[in-house]
Amino acid sequence: MRIAQAGLFRSIKKDLEILEEDLLESVKSDVPLVTEVGTHLVKSGGKRLRPALLLAAAHASRNFSRDRVMPLAAAVEMIHMASLVHDDVIDHADTRRGTPTANAKWGNQVAILSGDYFFAQAFSKVAHARYGEEVGMRLAKLVSELSVGEIQQDAMMFTAEHSIEEYYQRIEKKTADFLAICCELGAMVSGADEEVCRGLYSYGHCIGMAFQITDDLLDIVGDAKKLGKPAGNDILQGVVTLPVIRALEKSPNRDELAAIITNRHMTDEDVKRALEIVKATDGVDFAKSKADEFLAEAKKALPKELPEDIRETFVAAADYIGKRDF
Amino acid sequence: MRIAQAGLFRSIKKDLEILEEDLLESVKSDVPLVTEVGTHLVKSGGKRLRPALLLAAAHASRNFSRDRVMPLAAAVEMIHMASLVHDDVIDHADTRRGTPTANAKWGNQVAILSGDYFFAQAFSKVAHARYGEEVGMRLAKLVSELSVGEIQQDAMMFTAEHSIEEYYQRIEKKTADFLAICCELGAMVSGADEEVCRGLYSYGHCIGMAFQITDDLLDIVGDAKKLGKPAGNDILQGVVTLPVIRALEKSPNRDELAAIITNRHMTDEDVKRALEIVKATDGVDFAKSKADEFLAEAKKALPKELPEDIRETFVAAADYIGKRDF
Numbered sequence: 001m002r003i004a005q006a007g008l009f010r011s012i013k014k015d016l017e018i019l020e021e022d023l024l025e026s027v028k029s030d031v032p033l034v035t036e037v038g039t040h041l042v043k044s045g046g047k048r049l050r051p052a053l054l055l056a057a058a059h060a061s062r063n064f065s066r067d068r069v070m071p072l073a074a075a076v077e078m079i080h081m082a083s084l085v086h087d088d089v090i091d092h093a094d095t096r097r098g099t100p101t102a103n104a105k106w107g108n109q110v111a112i113l114s115g116d117y118f119f120a121q122a123f124s125k126v127a128h129a130r131y132g133e134e135v136g137m138r139l140a141k142l143v144s145e146l147s148v149g150e151i152q153q154d155a156m157m158f159t160a161e162h163s164i165e166e167y168y169q170r171i172e173k174k175t176a177d178f179l180a181i182c183c184e185l186g187a188m189v190s191g192a193d194e195e196v197c198r199g200l201y202s203y204g205h206c207i208g209m210a211f212q213i214t215d216d217l218l219d220i221v222g223d224a225k226k227l228g229k230p231a232g233n234d235i236l237q238g239v240v241t242l243p244v245i246r247a248l249e250k251s252p253n254r255d256e257l258a259a260i261i262t263n264r265h266m267t268d269e270d271v272k273r274a275l276e277i278v279k280a281t282d283g284v285d286f287a288k289s290k291a292d293e294f295l296a297e298a299k300k301a302l303p304k305e306l307p308e309d310i311r312e313t314f315v316a317a318a319d320y321i322g323k324r325d326f
Numbered sequence: 327m328r329i330a331q332a333g334l335f336r337s338i339k340k341d342l343e344i345l346e347e348d349l350l351e352s353v354k355s356d357v358p359l360v361t362e363v364g365t366h367l368v369k370s371g372g373k374r375l376r377p378a379l380l381l382a383a384a385h386a387s388r389n390f391s392r393d394r395v396m397p398l399a400a401a402v403e404m405i406h407m408a409s410l411v412h413d414d415v416i417d418h419a420d421t422r423r424g425t426p427t428a429n430a431k432w433g434n435q436v437a438i439l440s441g442d443y444f445f446a447q448a449f450s451k452v453a454h455a456r457y458g459e460e461v462g463m464r465l466a467k468l469v470s471e472l473s474v475g476e477i478q479q480d481a482m483m484f485t486a487e488h489s490i491e492e493y494y495q496r497i498e499k500k501t502a503d504f505l506a507i508c509c510e511l512g513a514m515v516s517g518a519d520e521e522v523c524r525g526l527y528s529y530g531h532c533i534g535m536a537f538q539i540t541d542d543l544l545d546i547v548g549d550a551k552k553l554g555k556p557a558g559n560d561i562l563q564g565v566v567t568l569p570v571i572r573a574l575e576k577s578p579n580r581d582e583l584a585a586i587i588t589n590r591h592m593t594d595e596d597v598k599r600a601l602e603i604v605k606a607t608d609g610v611d612f613a614k615s616k617a618d619e620f621l622a623e624a625k626k627a628l629p630k631e632l633p634e635d636i637r638e639t640f641v642a643a644a645d646y647i648g649k650r651d652f
Contacts, residue, residue, distance in 0.1 A: 029470075031478050086442060090435045109416045109480050112438060113473045116412060116445070120469035123449055127463035136462055137453035143446035144355075147439040152357050154435050 008052075008320050011309040015055040015066055015073070016048060022074045026121055037102055037114045041081050044099035049211075050076045050182045053317070057186030057200050059310045060303070064190050071129040072189055075122040076182050079139065082118035083146055085111055090150075091237065119143065131189045142181055149173025157238035160258040162245045168209070171216075176208030199303035203314060206298035211321050213291040216241035218325065220275060221284055226325065232271040235261055242290065243283030244274075253277045295322050334378070334646050337635040341381040341392055341399070342374060348400045352447055363428055363440045367407050370425035375537075376402045376508045379643070383512030383526050385636045386629070390516050397455040398515055401448040402508050405465065408444035409472050411437055416476075417563065421555075445469065457515045468507055475499025483564035486584040488571045494535070497542075502534030525629035529640060532624035537647050539617040542567035544651065546601060547610055552651065558597040561587055568616065569609030570600075579603045621648050 009016060020042070027038025051073035058069040087093075088101040089111045095101060103111035126136055153170055156162065183204030187197045219234045220243050234241055240248075240261060248254050260266055260274045278284070295318045302314055335342060346368070353364025377399035384395040413419075414427040415437045421427060429437040452462055479496055482488065509530030513523045545560045546569050560567055566574075566587060574580050586592055586600045604610070621644045628640055 029474055031474050031481075033481055034474055034477055083442070086438050090438055110477055112412050112416055113476045113480075115442075116409070117470055117473040117477075119442070119445060120466050120473065124463060124466035124470060127459045127466055130459050133453045133456050133459065133462070136459070137450060140446050140450035140453055144443055144450060147443035147446065148355055148357050148360055150439045151360055151436055151443075154439075155357075155359055 008316055009056060009313055011313045012052065012055045012059065015070075016052060018066065018070060019048065019051050019055070019073055019077070022070055023077060026074050026078060026125060027118070029117070033106075033110065034114065034117060037106060037110060038118070040099075040105065041085065041102060041114075041118075045097050046077070046081070046084075048077060049317075050080050050178060053179060053204060054182040054186035056310055056313050056317075057183045057192075057204075058190040060187045060196050060200065060306055061190035061192040068129070069186060069189055071125045072131065072135070072185060075125045075139065076178075076185075078118045078122040078125070079143060079146075080178070082115040082122070083143075085115040085118070087150070089115075135185060135189065138181055138185060142178060145173045145177055153239065156240070158262050158264050159240070160248060160262050162240045162248070164242070164245060167240075167242055167245055171209060171212040172205075175212040175215075176205045179208035179211065180204035193305065196303040196305055199301050202301035203298045203318075206294045206301060207318050207321055210291040210294035210298065210318070213242055213287050213294070214321055214324060217243060217284060217287045217291070220244075220278055222325065232275050235271050235274050236266065236268075238264065242287040243278050243281075246283035246286045247278040247281040250283070251277055251281045253280075292322060295319075334642055335382060335639055337639045338378065338381045338385065341396075342378060344392065344396060345374065345377050345381070345399055345403070348396055349403060352400050352404060352451060353444070355443070359432075359436065360440065360443060363432060363436060364444070366425075366431065367411065367428060367440075367444075371423050372403070372407070372410075374403060375643075376406050376504060379505060379530060380508040380512035382636055382639050382643075383509045383518075383530075384516040386513045386522050386526065386632055387516035387518040394455070395512060395515055397451045398457065398461070398511060401451045401465070402504075402511075404444045404448040404451070405469060405472075406504070408441040408448070409469075411441040411444070413476070415441075461511060461515065464507055464511060468504060471499045471503055479565065482566070484588050484590050485566070486574060486588050488566045488574070490568070490571060493566075493568055493571055497535060497538040498531075501538040501541075502531045505534035505537065506530035519631065522629040522631055525627050528627035529624045529644075532620045532627060533644050533647055536617040536620040536624065536644070539568055539613050539620070540647055540650060543569060543610060543613050543617070546570075546604055548651065558601050561597050561600050562592065562594075564590065568613040569604050569607075572609035572612045573604040573607040576609070577603055577607045579606075618648060621645075 023042045024039060027042055028035050029038070054073045054076055055069060058064055084096065085102050088096060089103045089108050093101050094104040102114055123136065123139065126139060149170060153174070180201045181204070184197050184201035187200050216234065219231060219241065222231055224230045235244065244261065247257055251257055257274055257277045260270045263270065298318050299315055302311060349368045350365060353368055354361050355364070380399045380402055381395060384390055410422065411428050414422060415429045415434050419427050420430040428440055449462065449465065452465060475496060479500070506527045507530070510523050510527035513526050542560065545557060545567065548557055550556045561570065570587065573583055577583055583600055583603045586596045589596065624644050625641055628637060632640070
């Protein structure tokens with residue numbers, strides 16, 4: 001579901017409509033198959049959280065120009081799309097948000113190359129818009145960190161030796177840095193003051209941490225139908241998240257839990273049992289409280305200079321992350 | 327084998343040595359596994375044709391500065407490396423140039439993400455070097471075209487309806503544009519005249535066409551040991567190249583050939599038979615003569631203003647492509 005449809009980001013509704021057009025335009029290619037893949041991916045959804053934050057942040061400046069900021073908004077969504085396409089190949093995922101993945105529909109070959117194409121198109125858009133090389137540098141670093149973060153996550157899969165610090169570093173690379181950069185760059189290319197850019201960066205970082213903690217939490221307690229995937233999917237994939245890390249510390253059944261999550265051949269029954277063990281601890285509440293702390297910090301980080309409707313938008317986005325159940 | 331070891335590019339020997347150091351430095355990361363993958367890939371070889379051309383082209387200008395051009399030379403090799411890593415995942419290749427591929431050594435997950443990381447690091451290097459956004463734009467377009475070219479090639483696999491024009495377009499996207507851009511950008515960032523840049527672009531394009539035709543030719547007539555893969559590998563993979571296209575036009579056994587190359591379950595015996603049919607025609611000579619035509623055109627395109635040793639380097643590179651047998 002688009003984030004706009006959740007009643008959020010109303011203040012930039014028009015921007016988000018134009019973003020959809022821009023994205024469809026951006027994935028076009030001389031080769032019909034490439035256009036087909038791109039169109040499928042754009043239409044099959046996504047919350048558009050990253051470009052929405054970027055566009056809202058751009059309104060932090062009095063010099064807001066939709067034409068100026070739009071290529072960058074489309075570029076960050078394309079980077080996100082590209083990384084999801086590669087993730088789906090890696091995870092052998094058949095569906096995402098209830099829609100067939102690119103690899104399921106066209107095979108790994110087309111999916112991997114389409115991902116590369118979207119990455120490149122994103123950098124191309126940014127270079128054409130001439131924001132200055134700082135912006136290209138930040139986005140390149142972001143993609144580097146996204147990839148490295150995933151490799152790091154993969155190296156830690158099916159292990160039971162996780163710390164909260166390691167988990168935070170992991171979700172920082174995976175999500176928080178991305179949202180932070182969206183908020184910062186949106187303000188930056190619109191010519192906002194440095195302090196405003198810094199404040200929005202912190203805000204983005206904090207809601208990013210909260211967003212990923214919540215995402216991970218929903219994998220434990222969420223409704224399979226709303227999630228579009230069965231609960232416990234992370235455990236099945238070998239990805240250890242905050243409630244599980246907490247349970248590994250606190251549960252009387254921690255040895256049983258460790259045995260399950262380190263077993264690459266765990267059954268669905270094992271996953272169910274692992275979920276039971278985690279839910280019997282304060283792991284879920286603990287994660288929830290950490291997410292809430294980050295959201296409170298996010299609101300505090302919002303720069304004072306923001307126009308009132310944009311401040312409200314950012315506050316509402318933070319509240320939404322705290323409450324979302326899908 | 328490094329192209330320098332073939333006795334080529336002697337005039338830029340020092341540059342190529344420093345390139346190796348720069349590449350090893352460029353693939354380093356906080357995450358040891360990423361550094362390990364990168365170091366393996368850098369050390370496992372490659373001809374370094376792209377950065378060698380770029381560095382030689384940079385000498386076209388009197389204002390040559392090794393420090394200035396080196397990040398770009400490393401970036402084009404990293405882009406090449408990244409695309410090979412993804413190709414190897416797609417082709418399920420176990421070895422490249424006799425060395426285990428990243429996917430064979432670390433799995434698809436790490437290989438796909440490492441490829442993304444190298445792409446991003448390349449763009450990061452270029453942005454940091456501040457060549458101006460034109461350079462980033464050209465490289466982003468190049469990666470787009472590389473990906474699209476591969477998708478196009480995949481869509482044409484195991485079909486018998488190929489034309490020479492379609493083949494030329496395909497190898498242009500796959501190889502010729504890349505070499506052309508290396509030659510052009512090397513001259514450009516060193517401040518060479520526009521005419522010199524244009525001439526070197528044409529030279530790069532022509533040797534790129536010849537290089538790919540020769541590569542495809544060697545798959546038909548080459549020595550399996552020198553190639554590091556069995557002859558007829560392209561046919562087995564469903565990739566139809568110039569000698570085969572010619573044979574499909576001229577051979578009395580064209581129907582048998584078409585039946586083999588369109589069969590996704592062809593046996594090694596089938597491949598042998600296809601090679602026999604192709605070799606019985608003038609397909610190989612035809613392709614060889616086309617490669618030679620492109621090489622002659624390449625030499626003609628070389629700008630008159632080049633320093634003599636650099637002109638000789640470019641001429642020798644063209645001659646090498648015409649003669650190489652591995």
